[in-house]
Amino acid sequence: MKIIAVCGMGIGTSVLLKMNAEKVLETLGVSAEVQAADISKAKIEGPTADIILTTPELVYQLEKMPGKIVAIEHVFDLVEIREKLSAALS
Amino acid sequence: MSDLLNQALAEGSISVKATASNWKQAIELAGEALIRSNRTTSEYTQAMVQAVEELGPYMVIAPGIALAHARPSVDVLGTGLALITLSEPVVFGSEANDPVKLVIGLAAVDHDSHIDLMASLSELLMDVMKVNMLLQAENVEQVRELLR
Numbered sequence: 001m002k003i004i005a006v007c008g009m010g011i012g013t014s015v016l017l018k019m020n021a022e023k024v025l026e027t028l029g030v031s032a033e034v035q036a037a038d039i040s041k042a043k044i045e046g047p048t049a050d051i052i053l054t055t056p057e058l059v060y061q062l063e064k065m066p067g068k069i070v071a072i073e074h075v076f077d078l079v080e081i082r083e084k085l086s087a088a089l090s
Numbered sequence: 091m092s093d094l095l096n097q098a099l100a101e102g103s104i105s106v107k108a109t110a111s112n113w114k115q116a117i118e119l120a121g122e123a124l125i126r127s128n129r130t131t132s133e134y135t136q137a138m139v140q141a142v143e144e145l146g147p148y149m150v151i152a153p154g155i156a157l158a159h160a161r162p163s164v165d166v167l168g169t170g171l172a173l174i175t176l177s178e179p180v181v182f183g184s185e186a187n188d189p190v191k192l193v194i195g196l197a198a199v200d201h202d203s204h205i206d207l208m209a210s211l212s213e214l215l216m217d218v219m220k221v222n223m224l225l226q227a228e229n230v231e232q233v234r235e236l237l238r
Contacts, residue, residue, distance in 0.1 A: 008145040011198045012159040015208045016151065036201075038161070039145075056185065057148035073186035075151045076216040 001032035004045050006054040006062060010038030016075045017053050024082045030089060051088050094210045095237045098171040102126030103195075104230045107177040113147070113156075113190070114139055116180050120158045120195030123172035129197045134165035138195070142182070150184035154225075155215060159196035166197045169204045171211070173233065175225050191225050 005021060007013035014036035021034050034053075037045055039061055046052060046065040054062060056071045063069070068088045074080055103123045110116040121135025137160035142149060150156045172195030179189035194211065198204040215221060220236060227233045 008141055008148060009159055009161045010201055011162060011204065012157045012196050012208075013148060013151055015205060016157075016212050019209060019212055055148040055151070057146035074153065076212065077152070078216075 001030065001051075002049045003032050003034045003051045003053060004042055004049045004067075005034060005036050006039065006042040006046075006052060006058060007036075008039055008058065010036060010041060013055060013075060014038065017055075017072060017081075020075060020078060020081055021053055021085065024078055024085055028082070028086065028089070051085070053085075094207050095171070095214060096234060098169070098207050099173055099234075099237070100127035100129065100170055103129070103170065103172040104233050105172075105174045106227055106229055106233060108174050109177055110180050113142065113180055113182040116156065116174070116176060116182075116190060116193050117142065117158045117195075119174045120172045120193045123174060124170065124195045124197050127170060127172065129166065129168050129170035129172075131165045131167065134160055134163070134197060137161065137163070137165065147182040147184040147188075150182045150187040150190055152215060153187045154179065154189065154191040155187070155221070156182060156190045156193045157196055158193055159198070162198050162200050166199050169198050169207070171196055171207070173224075175227065175233075192221065 005014040005017035018036040049067040124130040138158045174193040179191045
């Protein structure tokens with residue numbers, strides 16, 4: 001399972017998304033590699049990712065990717081991340 | 091967590107109950123605080139503004155909280171944070187998380203070395219009660235106290 005967490009610059013939002021997704025995945029008992037990426041790196045890594053985590057504003061930039069896109073509105077809300085990730089995993 | 095945050099917030103990097111009339115001014119406040127604390131040059135401020143202009147308000151990462159930042163570049167003199175609380179909230183255009191009351195400025199020298207700092211920041215911003223107390227702080231000392 002490969003997950004990429006994507007934001008515009010690759011140092012802020014994507015890093016937070018990656019950390020909180022890792023916490024959630026652990027509670028779900030899912031083992032996955034989560035990478036943080038900026039948009040340009042996402043275009044390289046994206047095609048092989050099973051799930052692409054991002055924020056709603058960036059979804060349109062990633063829509064052509066084969067992986068499932070999960071848009072997180074509140075990056076500190078582990079409940080939201082858990083619900084949306086679980087849905088994408090099922 | 092707190093040591094990392096207090097170190098990252100160098101002298102001059104915190105402004106309390108600052109005034110901004112729009113999102114651009116709010117980001118500029120964070121940029122000025124990063125410049126005052128010797129983390130960035132003024133070009134970095136412009137890059138943060140441009141990032142929002144180009145990519146939209148995705149930096150508004152949680153209700154009321156914006157994480158202003160741009161790419162690691164020569165405009166970053168050192169990894170660090172700025173923390174600005176606003177006297178009046180401003181609209182960034184974020185459907186889920188407007189209006190913004192707390193602006194965190196972030197400068198990083200590369201993609202990896204600030205990861206522990208981000209973990210501390212995440213822990214802080216996840217704590218809704220603490221964020222509310224930060225927003226009510228009247229001065230820089232009170233903010234530092236909350237980060238301890």
